[in-house]
Amino acid sequence: MTDSTLETISSLDAAYDRIEQRQQELEKSANAFATTMTGAFARSVVSGKSFDDTLKTITMSLSNMALRMAFKPLASALTSNLSNLFGNLFDNVDLKAATGAVKPFAAGGVIGAPTYFPMTGGGVGLAGEAGPEAIMPLTRGPDGKLGVASGxxxxxxxxxxxxxxxxxxxxxxxxxxTGQIARAVMRGQRGL
Structure with a gap:
């Protein structure tokens, strides 16, 4: 093979890699869109929101997603430049938070992959190591005890x-x- 042919093959290989990377980014965006839409509808059905409130929630979620996508190149450039600048000092710094990879779980959610987290009183915990795990917010009951609120x-x-x-x-x-019906309802609520 000639040098010209090798250069052409190399350039086609690089172009293929770029196309594959763009395709993966598009797939991630499509998955995020689908997750946003289904999540908004599910939350509205569960919480009993009106259709207008549901549409507002979806609009806000899509706006946030569009803003994150618009700022992603800037965040990538900043993190890349900062990594290069401080590369020798901080070789193992993970800047995922700066690129929008941090997901809040204040309203609950699911961890689908092994994830480390800090524990109160020190130490590190590991969630999702054996499969998906639910994250549920805790609330204080009338008795003052901390626990998971049921829907x-x-x-x-x-x-x-x-x-x-x-x-x-x-x-x-x-x-x-009337008494028989009331007793049947009470048994049903207790699961008997």
């Missing part, structure tokens, strides 16, 4: 329709039937 909390809607050919007989036994 829901609203009373179930129960409709009982009684059709009888003799309404006067039902009126005489209404208190008994």
């Amino acid at each position: 829901g909390g609203s009373a179930p809607q129960i409709t009982v329709q009684i059709v009888t050919p003799d309404p006067s007989a039902f009126r005489r036994s209404e208190a008994y039937v």
Whole structure:
């Protein structure tokens, strides 16, 4: 092979690498978009938000994503230049926080890969080492104890329709039937 052919192959190889990198970035953006959309809809369904509130949440999430994508080249340039500048002093510095790789978990979430975290009182913990793990915010209950808040909390809607050919007989036994229904509901709430 001639030098010209080798240069062409090398340049095509570099172009292929750039295209592959752009494709991976596009895939990450598409996944982030899908996650944002499904997360916003899921949160609105669970929290009972109106459709307008849901659209506002989605719009804000998409705006934040667009801003992060717009500033990514600047952040990459800054982190690259700072890494080069301080490379000899700080060889193992991880600047993921400057590029938007930090995900807040104040509202909860899932860790899908092994992740180290600081523990209160010192030390380091490891989460996600055996598979996905849930992160749930803690709340203080009326008794002052710290724990995980359960969702829901609203009373179930129960409709009982009684059709009888003799309404006067039902009126005489209404208190008994009402008590039976109330006991059945209580057993259902206790899971018995």
